[in-house]
Amino acid sequence: MVVKAELEKLGFNPISVELGTVSIKENISADDKIRISEQLKSFGFELLEDKKTQIAEQIKTSIIDLVHYSKEPLKINLSAYLSVQINLEYPQLSAVFSEIENQTIEKYFIAQKIEKAKEMLTYGELTLSEIAYQLNYSSVAHLSAQFKKVCGLTPSAYKTQTSDKRKTLDEI
Template identity: 80%
Template sequence: MKLHIKNMVCNRCKMVVKAELERLGFNPVSVVLGEVLLTENISAAEKLKIAEKLNYFGFELLEDKKTQVAEQVKTAIINLVHYTKEPLKINLSFYLSEQINLEYAQLSTVFTEIEHQTIEKYFIAQKVEKTKEMLTYGELTLSEIAYQLNYSSVAHLSAQFKKVTGLTPSAYKVQTTDKRKTLDEI
């Protein structure tokens, strides 16, 4: 049985979900961002028990199909932006359609309905958070960050960064307080 889980955004999330399911006596075959595959079918009472345990850790069991699709889009974008080692030279609509096995128009409609923002705005927000992370670590120049995140220029990256954060990348880097968001807050 496949379970869809909201707010799984990192490897630690996968470890927590797997450990808690095992603690409840279930055998997860696979635990990936946003999804768990169990060997057995579960009853409504067991599903409620799982939902309660997951809620305790900030996760949410998703039942609604549209919400599941929106979460799959978010998970695919998070994987692409935050966990891909190669530069982001990719067609987003093609990538999402391939990952989720639905037409992009359908994905876009459902995502906008559920999340109240476009896929493109969510993608940009994730890229800005990745930029913040890279700026915080200080290992790459702004030109290298722009290349990694597939911006046409540093000016384009800077313009999107300022539009989202209200700061230029340089101003963000020298500020004393960290204004990064967790991935599930974006």
């Protein structure tokens, strides 16, 4: 909503504004790009024109959508899912992501799953077994091991602590 409003303030007519993508009716000049970029930076957004950076952001957006907003348990092959979502072969996606983000897609995916597990633990509505199932872990032990590796705490220890150690999605 912020991006759409700011583009309209600058005199552009956005056709669609979705997470990570904007379509505008008008042709954009180099000066227009600078104006848009400066305006969006004041709200913490940036223009991504480099193709590799765009692909890395598409991967991150797809993983965030899958982990945080999907209503179904994560019973999907990540490489196949990303290849379909982005319409590129997984080896190419993996190479680009590792180059741009300095981490593998798998590590990013695990970090997102652990953040989702933290959220579920914080709300306290599900058991650890149910969380492991929702996040497609083979067992509670597997979830606990990854959780401890990423956070330095077991899920139970995390749940009992009072301070919130969760990261925002853009910090992961």
